Amino acid sequence: WPSATNAIDKGVVLPETGTYTIRLEGSGEATGSVKLTAYTFSDVTGSITPTKEGAKQSVSITIPGQRAHYSVTVGSGQQVSVKTSNANWTASSYCVEWRKPDGTYLDGRCQSKTSGSYWQQQTFPSPGTYTLRVDPQDVITGSVDLTVWDSTDKTGSTITPTSEGESKTFPVEVPGQKNFIAFSGTKDQTISLVPSEASSGGSFEVLRPS
Numbered sequence: 418w419p420s421a422t423n424a425i426d427k428g429v430v431l432p433e434t435g436t437y438t439i440r441l442e443g444s445g446e447a448t449g450s451v452k453l454t455a456y457t458f459s460d461v462t463g464s465i466t467p468t469k470e471g472a473k474q475s476v477s478i479t480i481p482g483q484r485a486h487y488s489v490t491v492g493s494g495q496q497v498s499v500k501t502s503n504a505n506w507t508a509s510s511y512c513v514e515w516r517k518p519d520g521t522y523l524d525g526r527c528q529s530k531t532s533g534s535y536w537q538q539q540t541f542p543s544p545g546t547y548t549l550r551v552d553p554q555d556v557i558t559g560s561v562d563l564t565v566w567d568s569t570d571k572t573g574s575t576i577t578p579t580s581e582g583e584s585k586t587f588p589v590e591v592p593g594q595k596n597f598i599a600f601s602g603t604k605d606q607t608i609s610l611v612p613s614e615a616s617s618g619g620s621f622e623v624l625r626p627s
Contacts, residue, residue: 428458428482461485465549467497467567469591474563481556486516486548489565493544498568498593499536506530506559513563515539516548523547527554533561538568538593568593575599578608589619 431437441451458480465472465487476485491497501513513536514525526536541547551561568591576598577583587596602608610621 427484456480456482458483461551462487464488464490465563465565466490467495467565469567471500471564471566471592474565475560476551476563477560478551478553478558481558483558484553485551487550487563488546489549490546491541491544494569495544495567496538496540496569496593498538498566498591499549500534500564500566500592501528501536502533502562502564504528504531504533504559504561506553506561507557509554509557511554511557511559511561512550512552513561514550514552516550517542518545518547520548530557530559535592538595566591566593570594571596578602578606582611586614589617 439453443449460483461476461478462485463474465474467489474487478485489497499513504511508530510527510529512525512527515523517523523541524539526534528534549563549565551563553559571588571590571594574585574587574596576585578600587598589596600608610623612621
């Protein structure tokens with residue numbers, strides 16, 4: 418008989434009104450019985466507007482087969498970061514995915530039933546309304562909290578290497594955000610960059626002119 422791990426765990430959308438039939442069949446010459454529990458449900462839906470402070474969304478999946486779908490509208494060049502926390506699922510694992518406006522997969526990550534983590538910044542191929550989907554695996558139920566940041570990169574800052582050393586302080590204000598700082602240089606010029614007074618961990622690198 419089918420086990421909980423290969424049941425109809427994502428739901429079946431019925432194509433028409435009428436009386437349907439469930440067919441049970443033993444494997445080979447096997448006989449026996451199985452207990453079926455039939456549910457009807459609608460997926461969880463909503464919308465999230467990413468903010469610099471981090472928009473909070475609690476997700477609760479109460480019926481086996483349910484998923485949660487949250488619409489996220491992003492503008493041209495906008496970037497978004499996501500964190501999962503307080504995960505509490507009955508078994509197995511769960512996935513968090515970005516879906517494109519046409520419903521196809523963009524990116525995602527799966528985690529164990531009690532795991533939460535920060536998910537790196539997502540860059541979108543075009544402006545539009547994307548879907549952030551929470552997808553429990555198998556037939557589990559449970560909950561997880563989402564934090565969604567507008568982590569659009571910072572640009573426009575400059576620094577000028579000098580023999581005395583010009584010093585400026587540059588922020589990274591949102592998880593996942595990058596700050597791109599420009600300076601003018603000439604071929605065969607040698608420069609150094611010395612960090613100090615850092616208030617958090619991080620890294621930097623010099624990118625060639627594009």
